[in-house]
Amino acid sequence: MFYRPEEGHGLPHNPFNAIVTPRPIGWISTRGPEGDNLAPYSFFNAVAYVPPQVMFASTGAKDSLAALQASGVFCVNIVEAAAVDAMNATSAALPRGTDEFLHAxxxxxxxxxxxxxRVEGAPAALECRVTEVIALKGRDNFLIVGEVTGVHLRDDCLVDGRFEVTRFSPLSRLGYRDYAVVRETFELTRPGEK
Structure with missing residues (x-):
């Protein structure tokens, strides 16, 4: 099968989100003029090591975008499998100004x-200062880039000096309504690497 996005795919459901998977979920917390906000974003990732930087994309005029544009900061909370129901509760379309922390x-x-x-007890949280908000093609599509200014790691996730993801089983987004959990990892050495 081949299709051009502008011509449509002819399938009952758009396959795009299922192609680029798994996607980590950035549970973005903000504080703005209307209060505190918490929402999950599956278009999220780390983009640079030095200085550490992350990005996430937002569609529509969401509370998170308005708050971080006003404050210039946001926090990325990493979602563990045990928090799936709480994370899902924060994805609800709630009235503007609703505190999702309290709601969930x-x-x-x-x-x-x-x-x-930030989410107390999250496996990790990345405190960020906004460096760019980029308007993308399409209606109300924005890319937010932030520089990490502080990192919180939950102590039980540290094993022999490493942040061990199998200790908390990160949640990731697949396509449609599907999610995945990381419970197993393996190590792979690059050719020529010692």
Missing amino acids: GIAKADCATIDCP
Whole structure:
């Protein structure tokens, strides 16, 4: 099968989100003029090591985008399998200004380098300063880039000096309504690497 996106795919469901998988979920917390906000984004990833930078994409005029444009900061909370129901609750279309932390019964903690809440007990949280908000093609598509200014790691996820993902089983987004959990890893050495 081949198709051009502008001509349509002819399938009952758009396959695009199922092609680029698995995608990590950035559970983005913000604090803005209307209060605290928490929402999951599956168009999220790390994009640079030095300085550490992350990005996520937002569609539509969401509370997270408005808050981070006002404050210049956001926090990426990493979602573990045990938090799937809470994460899903924060994806609901709620009235503007609703605190998703309260709505989903999620405990908040303060960030150390920015004025923003984070998910207390998340396996990891990345405190970020916004470096760019880029308007993408299409209606209300935005790419947000942030520089990481602080990193929280849950102690039980550290094993022999490494952040061990099998300790918390990260949740990732597939296509359609499908998700995956990382429970097994393997190591692979590049050719010529010692």
